Amino acid sequence: MQSGAQMEIDDPRIVPEPVTSAEPTAVAAPAPAARLADLPLTNAAVLTSPTMLTVEGLNLFYGSKQALFDVNLKVAKNTVMAFIGPSGCGKSTLLRCLNRMNDLIEGVRIDGEVRIGDSNIYEPGVDVISLRKRTGMVFQKSNPFPKSIYENVAYGLRIQGVRDRRILDEAVESSLQAAGLWDEVKDRMRESALSLSGGQQQRLCIARALAVNPEVLLMDEPCSALDPIATSRIEELIFELKKKFTIVIVTHNMQQAARASDFTAFFWLGKLIESGLTEKMFTNPRERTTEDYITGRFG
Amino acid sequence: MKLFMQWLRRGNVFIWFSGTMLSICLLMIVGLVGFIAAKGLVVFWPQALVQVHGPEGEVLGEITSYEAPFGTEPAKVQFRVGNRDIYGQDFKWFKAAEISRRQEPKDALLIERLENGAFFGSIRDITQDGQPIAIAGAAVEEVKRRLPAMNKLQAQIRKIEKGAVGDLNRKLEDCRRTMESESSAKARAALEQKEQSLKSQYDQLQTELDQLRVKVKTISVTLLTVDGKTKEIPLGGIVRIVPANDLNWFGKVRLYFSRLWEFVADDPRESNTEGGIFPAIFGTVMMVLIMSMLVVPLGVVTALFLREYAKDGLLVRAVRVAVNNLAGVPSIVFGVFGLGFFVYAVGGTLDQLFYSSKLPTPTFGTGGIIWASLTLALLTVPVVVVATEEALAAVPRNQREASLALGATKWQTIWNVVLPGAAPGILTGLILAMSRGAGEVAPLMLTGVVKLAPAMPLDGSFPFLHLDRKFMHLGFHIYDVGFQSPNSEAAKPMVFMTALLLLFVVVMLNLVALRLRRKLRARLGGSTF
Numbered sequence: 001m002q003s004g005a006q007m008e009i010d011d012p013r014i015v016p017e018p019v020t021s022a023e024p025t026a027v028a029a030p031a032p033a034a035r036l037a038d039l040p041l042t043n044a045a046v047l048t049s050p051t052m053l054t055v056e057g058l059n060l061f062y063g064s065k066q067a068l069f070d071v072n073l074k075v076a077k078n079t080v081m082a083f084i085g086p087s088g089c090g091k092s093t094l095l096r097c098l099n100r101m102n103d104l105i106e107g108v109r110i111d112g113e114v115r116i117g118d119s120n121i122y123e124p125g126v127d128v129i130s131l132r133k134r135t136g137m138v139f140q141k142s143n144p145f146p147k148s149i150y151e152n153v154a155y156g157l158r159i160q161g162v163r164d165r166r167i168l169d170e171a172v173e174s175s176l177q178a179a180g181l182w183d184e185v186k187d188r189m190r191e192s193a194l195s196l197s198g199g200q201q202q203r204l205c206i207a208r209a210l211a212v213n214p215e216v217l218l219m220d221e222p223c224s225a226l227d228p229i230a231t232s233r234i235e236e237l238i239f240e241l242k243k244k245f246t247i248v249i250v251t252h253n254m255q256q257a258a259r260a261s262d263f264t265a266f267f268w269l270g271k272l273i274e275s276g277l278t279e280k281m282f283t284n285p286r287e288r289t290t291e292d293y294i295t296g297r298f299g
Numbered sequence: 300m301k302l303f304m305q306w307l308r309r310g311n312v313f314i315w316f317s318g319t320m321l322s323i324c325l326l327m328i329v330g331l332v333g334f335i336a337a338k339g340l341v342v343f344w345p346q347a348l349v350q351v352h353g354p355e356g357e358v359l360g361e362i363t364s365y366e367a368p369f370g371t372e373p374a375k376v377q378f379r380v381g382n383r384d385i386y387g388q389d390f391k392w393f394k395a396a397e398i399s400r401r402q403e404p405k406d407a408l409l410i411e412r413l414e415n416g417a418f419f420g421s422i423r424d425i426t427q428d429g430q431p432i433a434i435a436g437a438a439v440e441e442v443k444r445r446l447p448a449m450n451k452l453q454a455q456i457r458k459i460e461k462g463a464v465g466d467l468n469r470k471l472e473d474c475r476r477t478m479e480s481e482s483s484a485k486a487r488a489a490l491e492q493k494e495q496s497l498k499s500q501y502d503q504l505q506t507e508l509d510q511l512r513v514k515v516k517t518i519s520v521t522l523l524t525v526d527g528k529t530k531e532i533p534l535g536g537i538v539r540i541v542p543a544n545d546l547n548w549f550g551k552v553r554l555y556f557s558r559l560w561e562f563v564a565d566d567p568r569e570s571n572t573e574g575g576i577f578p579a580i581f582g583t584v585m586m587v588l589i590m591s592m593l594v595v596p597l598g599v600v601t602a603l604f605l606r607e608y609a610k611d612g613l614l615v616r617a618v619r620v621a622v623n624n625l626a627g628v629p630s631i632v633f634g635v636f637g638l639g640f641f642v643y644a645v646g647g648t649l650d651q652l653f654y655s656s657k658l659p660t661p662t663f664g665t666g667g668i669i670w671a672s673l674t675l676a677l678l679t680v681p682v683v684v685v686a687t688e689e690a691l692a693a694v695p696r697n698q699r700e701a702s703l704a705l706g707a708t709k710w711q712t713i714w715n716v717v718l719p720g721a722a723p724g725i726l727t728g729l730i731l732a733m734s735r736g737a738g739e740v741a742p743l744m745l746t747g748v749v750k751l752a753p754a755m756p757l758d759g760s761f762p763f764l765h766l767d768r769k770f771m772h773l774g775f776h777i778y779d780v781g782f783q784s785p786n787s788e789a790a791k792p793m794v795f796m797t798a799l800l801l802l803f804v805v806v807m808l809n810l811v812a813l814r815l816r817r818k819l820r821a822r823l824g825g826s827t828f
Contacts, residue, residue, distance in 0.1 A: 006655065038496040053489070066476055099704060101700065101703070101704060104700070129706050129707075130706065132703065132704055132705065132706040133705075133706035134706075135704075137701075137704035139697055139700065139701065139702075139704075141699055143695070143697040143700070143701045144701075145698060145701065145715075145716055146719070146720065146822060147700070154714070155702070155705060155707075156705040156706060156707075157712045158715075159702075159705065159706065159707045159708075159715065160706070160788055192822065194823075205701070208701075208702070208705065209705070212705060213707060
């Protein structure tokens with residue numbers, strides 16, 4: 001498998017991301033090269049903050065096909081880590097390893113370690129349900145439940161058995177405020193979540209994830225279906241959210257990675273090619289492949 | 300030629316072909332419903348009364364059919380002459396050549412009676428306690444004047460007979476039974492006292508009834524046929540007097556709706572060939588509702604396990620095939636199963652456990668609405684299972700993942716997200732099941748349908764819903780009235796009307812479910828993407 005220049009995963013059910021059989025050199029949609037002005041000045045705090053998430057020697061197989069090869073990665077607390085790379089490179093798969101969503105897919109085998117804080121989440125006997133409460137997830141396509149706005153945000157608490165109206169009200173309000181949606185929806189909490197616009201729906205999904213008060217927030221291309229204005233709102237939100245949460249975001253948008261993240265990891269063909277400070281990665285990448293990708297020579 | 304080839308290549312032939320097929324299908328449906336409606340809806344429209352001179356004298360009646368001459372057979376005319384108690388039959392055939400002096404007398408009357416069917420002729424006189432009140436034309440007016448009050452009296456008698464008397468009878472029966480099984484003298488004395496009081500109530504009701512009955516019988520009417528025969532009947536025996544040849548258009552419309560209402564809202568008479576079919580409508584709706592309540596949980600739970608929990612393997616596939624094949628089992632086989640398992644095995648056991656004092660009279664050990672509904676639920680469960688499985692599969696994967704990612708268990712996800720999302724699809728299954736179930740007759744005949752049910756499955760006496768009772772059903776009614784009644788010729792028009800009503804009931808039930816589904820769909824909404 002490792003010999004092939006092309007990664008083949010033919011069952012679309014297995015792969016959460018459609019694979020456009022990417023010849024590495026074929027230029028699909030060249031992402032414009034990142035400009036230096038886009039880059040945030042590194043906050044010194046991110047360099048010193050403790051490690052929140054550790055991935056160690058992670059290999060993932062779909063049946064007999066290997067999709068991730070020996071990934072080692074660390075994410076520091078209260079920082080934003082962006083996963084970039086061409087389609088099918090395994091970045092979404094890795095993200096879904098972090099809250100064990102890949103367990104739902106038949107035929108997936110994982111070895112290696114993922115630690116949140118100090119606990120290995122792949123240790124036998126780990127309660128997946130309580131693990132997922134510690135890791136909120138936001139999906140590529142906004143997926144609010146066909147319920148009211150209030151019920152969407154309260155869902156996570158309700159399934160934990162919270163019945164107290166006051167606690168629910170409070171959690172809903174604070175989550176919506178954190179997601180920057182409160183002012184827009186506070187008078188229409190009983191309306192269907194589906195009546196919101198695409199950007200609002202995505203922020204609602206973020207609020208829903210925040211309501212259970214997770215430690216890590218996983219975002220799988222949260223802006224890929226949004227217009228530029230909605231996208232920039234989410235990016236601002238990410239900037240706010242990292243004060244409280246550790247964020248891992250998968251993105252196809254190079255500027256977004258450059259603007260919103262502190263650290264970036266570049267994946268190619270299931271391997272982690274390079275990771276480090278976003279600033280450095282975009283100005284002075286260590287690897288040739290990274291540079292080619294960032295400057296839009298392939299993608 | 301080139302144009303034609305182009306026309307071919309564009310697939311126009313196929314478009315035309317499929318369009319034609321669609322029109323044929325639509326035409327067949329419209330034709331079917333239209334035919335039944337046309338045949339059924341004319342039943343209540345008043346027909347002209349024709350008087351002719353036949354080989355045996357004067358004849359008065361409605362012309363119901365005409366046979367053109369065929370070979371050596373001469374042309375024939377069929378008359379509905381009524382007066383069954385006098386002539387012995389409702390219909391008579393005459394050779395067209397034998398009859399003459401055709402006329403439509405203005406004063407001819409069609410008198411609908413409680414017993415012996417319609418009377419064609421006129422009223423000779425009306426008497427009270429043997430003293431004549433009026434004769435001829437004046438008598439007709441007098442009868443018309445007194446009829447409404449008399450009909451009200453009749454209704455009162457029927458109400459007492461069916462309601463209070465039946466209730467008392469049941470209580471007395473219960474009382475006697477408990478007395479037989481009771482051993483302590485004290486309890487027996489109390490029961491005896493209770494029985495006495497019930498009996499006195501019963502007697503009181505009976506005297507009341509007798510008084511009413513006498514009242515009904517005091518006035519009697521003498522009817523006169525065109526060939527001079529007379530028949531005396533009590534005024535209460537008359538349902539309606541129709542001066543068929545002397546009706547204006549408005550009068551005809553009024554009569555039409557009056558008859559239609561009687562048909563829809565009244566109990567049947569004369570072994571179901573006359574009167575209404577309300578108990579059959581009610582029984583059909585009840586049966587379908589009970590069936591729905593049974594089939595939805597059964598089907599949904601089955602589909603849920605098959606789709607969400609069972610590991611897809613040989614066994615699951617075998618189960619799925621088996622469930623789907625259940626839909627192909629002839630319905631009478633389900634009837635036999637229902638009779639053997641539900642009625643005899645389950646019902647019989649229930650009787651022995653809980654109703655042993657009533658034995659050997661069975662309570663649940665005989666056909667009843669619950670067994671019929673259960674049998675039909677079993678018959679229609681594949682439809683619900685298939686529809687539900689599809690609906691479950693159609694719930695977006697990202698909704699499930701959203702729920703799971705929030706820390707919901709699989710069951711919480713199914714209960715809170717998947718099932719609500721699949722609800723419209725489940726309702727589709729229910730709609731199909733209801734349509735199938737409402738029309739089935741064969742299994743019902745074995746499991747609880749009867750020609751004439753003494754009491755409805757839902758009424759005012761405790762415990763209100765009587766699942767053990769036998770019931771009437773529109774489908775069975777069609778068969779029974781049209782083909783099993785002694786007077787099937789007269790009842791034939793009723794067959795079409797009942798069929799139309801059955802269609803109507805099914806459509807109404809479906810509309811309710813469709814409305815519910817639309818509401819649910821609207822709540823689930825369309826995604827913005």
